[in-house]
Amino acid sequence: MIKSSISLQELRRKIYIKAKSEPLWKFWGLYVHICKMETLLEAYKLAKQNKGAPGIDGVTFEMIEANGKEQYLQEIQTDLTNKTYRPQRNKQVEIPKAKGKTRKLGIPTIRDRIVQGAVKLIIEPIFEADFQDGSYGYRPKRKAADAIKRVSKAAVTGKTIIVDLDLKSYFDTVRHDILLKKIAARIQDPNVLRLIKLILKSSGKKGVPQGGVLSPLLSNLYLNDIDKILEKAKKVTSRNGYAKLEYARWADDLIVLIDRHRRSFWLEKAVRKRLHEELTKLALTINQEKSSVIDLYKPKSYFEFLGFRFKRVISHKRKPWIQSTPKPAAVQKLRTKIKETFRCNRMRSINETVQKVNPMLRGWVNYFRIGNSGQCFSKLREWVEKKVRRHVRKAQQKEGFGWKKWSTKQVYSRTGLFNDYKIRYA
Numbered sequence: 001m002i003k004s005s006i007s008l009q010e011l012r013r014k015i016y017i018k019a020k021s022e023p024l025w026k027f028w029g030l031y032v033h034i035c036k037m038e039t040l041l042e043a044y045k046l047a048k049q050n051k052g053a054p055g056i057d058g059v060t061f062e063m064i065e066a067n068g069k070e071q072y073l074q075e076i077q078t079d080l081t082n083k084t085y086r087p088q089r090n091k092q093v094e095i096p097k098a099k100g101k102t103r104k105l106g107i108p109t110i111r112d113r114i115v116q117g118a119v120k121l122i123i124e125p126i127f128e129a130d131f132q133d134g135s136y137g138y139r140p141k142r143k144a145a146d147a148i149k150r151v152s153k154a155a156v157t158g159k160t161i162i163v164d165l166d167l168k169s170y171f172d173t174v175r176h177d178i179l180l181k182k183i184a185a186r187i188q189d190p191n192v193l194r195l196i197k198l199i200l201k202s203s204g205k206k207g208v209p210q211g212g213v214l215s216p217l218l219s220n221l222y223l224n225d226i227d228k229i230l231e232k233a234k235k236v237t238s239r240n241g242y243a244k245l246e247y248a249r250w251a252d253d254l255i256v257l258i259d260r261h262r263r264s265f266w267l268e269k270a271v272r273k274r275l276h277e278e279l280t281k282l283a284l285t286i287n288q289e290k291s292s293v294i295d296l297y298k299p300k301s302y303f304e305f306l307g308f309r310f311k312r313v314i315s316h317k318r319k320p321w322i323q324s325t326p327k328p329a330a331v332q333k334l335r336t337k338i339k340e341t342f343r344c345n346r347m348r349s350i351n352e353t354v355q356k357v358n359p360m361l362r363g364w365v366n367y368f369r370i371g372n373s374g375q376c377f378s379k380l381r382e383w384v385e386k387k388v389r390r391h392v393r394k395a396q397q398k399e400g401f402g403w404k405k406w407s408t409k410q411v412y413s414r415t416g417l418f419n420d421y422k423i424r425y426a
Contacts, residue, residue: 106209
């Protein structure tokens with residue numbers, strides 16, 4: 001009887017179960033699975049779904065499929081099997097950030113994205129089994145909304161001393177030797193380790209490029225010991241099912257929430273000291289400009305995490321609670337984009353312009369439709385309605401907003417403007 005080969009999904013499931021049940025097991029024989037056509041096809045499919053820009057070689061998905069996708073993947077498989085594969089340099093792109101700063105992205109070629117995707121498909125289940133509950137960034141079946149809910153719940157239950165930690169140039173300063181040792185602690189396959197080393201060295205002597213397919217997984221692995229320290233502290237400080245500490249991490253953005261009771265005051269200094277020691281071992285530097293310790297009980301105190309601003313407020317019933325709303329900078333960024341869209345399309349019809357504005361609104365609102373965003377949404381909706389009305393009146397060479405001409409209902413029915421601003425509670 002010939003045993004049929006298992007599917008990629010089943011393989012990943014078995015790897016995860018093995019890694020979860022045996023935390024000290026070292027995996028071998030993985031390279032052959034990376035080279036399989038099924039793995040390369042899935043990696044190609046995922047790379048195409050992301051709709052990324054071409055790399056330094058200028059090759060696009062359209063060009064690949066015009067010449068034959070199967071042949072393209074066959075060539076990659078041959079290079080991997082013969083161990084002649086060499087990644088190309090990443091295409092360097094700078095995208096603007098707040099305060100005039102920029103973020104550097106390293107865009108691999110599609111060929112390299114496929115290889116990185118194949119590696120990730122095989123090794124991800126191993127490290128997913130080791131990752132902690134408080135880590136959310138770039139992990140399967142985990143969203144920013146989950147991290148935000150975790151933070152909100154902790155703050156509501158009295159953990160209002162906030163250690164907001166941000167790492168300076170984290171992705172650019174990851175040391176390859178430390179990272180490779182962490183990978184080798186779970187993977188014994190020399191061919192896999194060699195391939196990952198080639199991928200890392202193609203972007204420079206240190207760092208993992210933002211924009212690489214494998215980078216999010218490796219960046220989480222590099223900081224996994226930080227999560228373990230906080231998880232241990234959480235268990236040690238628990239009493240009768242109540243932990244005096246909670247945390248949430250998204251890539252290099254870490255929030256630690258500590259109980260405000262006087263018996264827990266020592267914990268804040270102890271956590272900061274222990275984190276500093278571990279970060280020093282990892283050769284990472286804390287960004288002092290973006291890092292701080294906040295007491296939410298102090299007037300006008302707040303902290304920001306994943307685009308939300310959290311602050312303690314008193315309700316009309318004199319009950320304290322934690323309010324989470326979109327931070328002002330996020331609102332202003334959206335308004336600026338919408339303003340620019342209306343300005344660039346002032347000679348086009350309102351329906352054409354609305355079709356460009358709708359995806360911006362839909363994506364932004366879907367992200368922020370948790371927490372206490374209702375008032376912010378009302379103001380945004382009213383502001384967008386005015387922009388639409390003004391666009392129409394200018395096209396007609398008339399002043400005002402046309403309040404008597406169009407009712408609010410007509411604005412939406414005639415233009416198809418996005419109108420789903422409902423908050424969705426868990």
